[in-house]
Amino acid sequence: MLRVENLRLPPLPSLTFEVAGGQCLAVEGASGSGKTRLLRAIADLDPMSGLVFLDGAERAEMPAPQWRRLVRYLAAEPGWWTDTPRGTFPAIVLDTPRLERQLAHVGLSCEHLDRDIERLSTGERQRLAFVRALLDKPKVILLDEPTAALDTASAALIEEQIRYQLYSGRIVLLATHDAGLSQRLSHNRLLLPKPREAAPRDMGTPA
Amino acid sequence: MSYVSLTPVDLAIAALLLVLTGAISVAFRLGLERSLAVSAARMCLQLGVVAFVLKMVFESGSLLATGLFALMMLLATTYEAQSRQERRFLGSVSYLVGGAVPFLAGLLASLFAAIAIIGSDPWWAPRFLLPILGMMIGNALAGVTLVLDTITSAAARERGAIEARLALGATRTEAFQDVLRRGLKTGLTPILSAMAVTGLVSLPGMMTGQILAGADPVEATKYQVMIMFLIAGATGLAVVLAGLVAVLLLTDERHRLRLDRLSPPRSGG
DSSP: OEEEEEEOOTTSOOEEEEEOTTOEEEEEOOTTSSHHHHHHHHTTOSOOOSEEEETTEEGGGSOHHHHHHHEEEEOSSOOOOSSSGGGGSOGGGTTOHHHHHHHHHTTOOGGGGGSOGGGSOHHHHHHHHHHHHHTTOOSEEEEESTTTTOOHHHHHHHHHHHHHHHHTTOEEEEEOSOHHHHHHHOSEEEEOOOTTSSSOEEESOOO | OOOOOOOHHHHHHHHHHHHHHHHHHHHTTOSOHHHHHHHHHHHHHHHHHHHHHHHHHHHHOOHHHHHHHHHHHHHHHHHHHHHHOSSOBSSTHHHIIIIIHHHHHHHHHHHHIIIIIIOOSSTTOHHHHHHHHHHHHHHHHHHHHHHHHHHHHHHHHTHHHHHHHHHTTOOHHHHTHHHHHHHHHHHHHHHHHHHHHBTTTBOOHHHHHHHHTTOOHHHHHHHHHHHHHHHHHHHHHHHHHHHHHHHHHHBOTTOOBOGGGBOOOOOOO
C-alpha cells in the first residue's frame, strides 16, 4: 500500500491518496500540470513537503537510495552514463538467461546491450530502460510516458509487462497521454487540474 | 656570476618593446593600445605596491605581518575564484569552495616546505613562506577552477544520466563517480603537462628570475624541482577537496541532484 499524505506541489493544493498493491493509478492532466513533478516527488528526487508511506513506513525513515530501490521512477527520457547500455545494467544480471528473457519480453535481445547508445532508436532506449528499472523488483513503479516513443507493437509489449507487474502485486502510477493505455490498465484516476484551476478533482481514488 | 641591479632607465628601455606592440595595434587598427597602456600601468602599480609591502613584511619578519599578508592573499584568491567560475554556487559556500580550498591546500604545502624541507627559522619566515604560498595558491586555484567548471557543467549537462542512477538507487557519490573522476583528471592536467615540458619548452619564471639574479643554475633548478613537487601536492589536495565539496553541494542528504544551488550560466561573450 502506497499512501501519499498532504503532498505539496505548488501551485497545486495538497494531494492525499492511496494505491493498493496490484492497483494502477492513472495520473492525468494537461502538459505542465505537474504529472512528472508528482512522480519525481514520490520517488524523493525533488525536495517538497508531505509524507509518503510504503506499507506503513515513511520514506524519511530510510536512506533515500533504499527508498528508491523500493519506489522506482522511470523517466520519460531515460538517462545513460556509458557508451553502450551494458554498463548501466547491474553486473550480476548481465549474461543471464533471466535478462535475456526480460529483453525478449519487450522485443529486444542481448545484442542491443552492446550497441552505441547514440545508434539505438528512442523506442529501443525506452524499452531498455524499462527492463533496467524492473530488474531489482521494486514494489512501486512510477511510469512517466512509458510508451511515448513506441510503435503500436512495442507499446503492446510494454503494456503486457505492466499488466504482469500488476498481477505480481506491484503498485503502478502511470502518467501517460495514451488514453487507451490508461483506460485498459488503471483502476483509478487522479486528475491534476490545470495550473490556474482551483482544486484537483479526485476521481474515485479511495482516500 | 654577479647580480646586475636594474635601474629605472633599464626598465624604461624594456618598456620600448611595449611601445612597439602599441604601434602594431595602431598600424593594424586593433584598438588595443589604450587597454595595453592601462594594463601595463596597472601591472607596474600592483607589483610596486606588493614589492614595498613585501619589503616591509620581510624587514619586520613578524608572525603578525606575515599572517596579514597571507590573509590578503586569501581575499585576493577568493575574489579571483569568484570571477573565474562559469556557474558558481549560490550563497557563501561559494567563497569557501572557490577561495578557501586553494588557500588551505597552498598553506599546507607551504608550511610543509618551510618546516620540513627548508627548515626556515622561524617557521613563518616571510621570505620563504610568502613567495612559496603565492605560487602554491596560484596553481591550486587554476586546478580548482577547472574542477569546479568540469563538475558543475557536467552535472547540468548530464542531469538525466545522474538522476537515472539516483532513481535506480545509487547514492550521491555513486551517481557522481564518473563526473568526479573526470573533474579531478581535468584539474590535474595543467601540473602534469607543466612537469612534462618544464625545461624543454619553457624555463619556469622562478628559475629564470633566480638565474638572472645571479644564482647558480643547478641551485636554481633544485629549488624549481622542489617547487614543482610542492605544486603537484598542493594542486592534488586542492583538486580532491574541491571536487568532493562540489559533489556534496550539488546533492543533498536525501541524495537528490540540486542544480538549484548553482547560479544561472553566464551569458556568452
